[in-house]
Amino acid sequence: MLKQQLRAISSLLTSITLIGICTGMTSTLLSLRATIENFGTLTTGIIMSAYFIGFLFGTTRAPKDIRRVGYIRAFGGLAALAAASILIQAIWIDPIVWFVMRFLTGFAISAIFVIVESWLNTMADNKNRGTLLSVYLVLIYGGLVAGQLILGITDPAGFIAFALVALLINLSLIPILVSVTVEPTSHEPRKVAIRSLLKLVPLGMVNAFIMQACYAMFYGIGPMYATYIGLSVAQVSLFMAAFILGGMLAQAPIGLLSDRIDRRIVMAFCAGSAAIMAFVLSQLDANVAWLIYLCVGLFGACALPLYSLGMAHTNDFLEKDQMVGATGAIIKVGGIGSIIGAPSVAALMQFGAVNYFFLLITVLTSIVCGYSLYRVTQRPKAGDQSHSAYAMLAPTQTSDELLTTLASEQEMLDEEYQEAQLDADPENDQRPSGGAST
Structure with a gap:
């Protein structure tokens, strides 16, 4: 499938x-x-x-x-x-x-x-x-x-x-x-308010806000932090590439795992592992560049899949006609997190607290881990949902052909309906008048 x-x-x-x-x-x-x-x-x-x-x-x-x-x-x-x-x-x-x-x-x-x-x-x-x-x-x-x-x-x-x-x-x-x-x-999309999603799937909203803030911190301030600890321009490029590469390699296996077991357990594991890696990174400097690349790659592998996990978890509890509105709400919440995240850590660095860059990320990912585990105790796992119906839109098919197909299908339905009516009407019974049913 x-x-x-x-x-x-x-x-x-x-x-x-x-x-x-x-x-x-x-x-x-x-x-x-x-x-x-x-x-x-x-x-x-x-x-x-x-x-x-x-x-x-x-x-x-x-x-x-x-x-x-x-x-x-x-x-x-x-x-x-x-x-x-x-x-x-x-x-x-x-x-x-x-x-x-x-x-x-x-x-x-x-x-x-x-x-x-x-x-x-x-x-x-x-x-x-x-x-x-x-x-x-x-x-x-x-x-x-x-x-x-x-x-x-x-x-x-x-x-x-x-x-x-x-x-x-x-x-x-x-x-x-x-x-x-x-x-x-x-499906006629329904508007889904952020407040409604906070009540229905609070973990999805919290995860979107916190993790997008972390991503904005890393993408926006990460190169500055890497330069501060002594990495060269070429090493900074490897530092950023290792983060993205780690996330890219881990996405599919973690996503597949989340389809087999409770997504909240997977989210807690990823967030907790990301917090550990962020803490380790806060203790490293340029003297062990290879270890920094390894740890930042593992950090990306744990942190980057959390967005898709949170999105999937949220949609597990929604109807089909809610998903468009909910996706917009999730991205909006994440956007607010992005706007707040990067300036916050930049302000810390401006006042000399550069060493708190990864420590702040450690705290934020730990919150996601703890809240994911808490939600497991508050609500059962989402049940399976059936696939929605899809329309195959072939660009070679013209409007006339579509209308002809629909008309033919309608005629067949009309004929079936008329036959059912004849069978149900006793005045139209064609059996012999004196013949008793056996």
């Missing part, structure tokens, strides 16, 4: 991999170009924060787009918006323009993530949701790594790097537009 689902959504996964490559390239590209243009540290920081502001707005808009035009059209429109915003930043090198365009990029990318994740959640069931989301995140992380490598062979001071990002975003449209794409049938 899982293999059939993966084949059915292979075009969607290809598209999101290309989006992941672009996401990996964009942040680093803009940071380097802002430095070249002498925007200043504070200005650059404000520009980069616009992405997360747009991220929050995108999570609200995506469910509306899905209800109005469907998954595929919504994906296409948002991808076009993201590509345009990137190209405008290459044409107009101005901090205000960049702030607005960065906002639009965050808006479009977050809405695309909502569309893809709600699409995947709708097509999955409790038996394979963790595995399916893990495959999705493995592709995202692989895209992030590939994006960094591609950026390394381009010149951030020129136009080509920006054009390449826009080109890849546009190419991401091709797989889902020109292939046989499986799209969930149209």
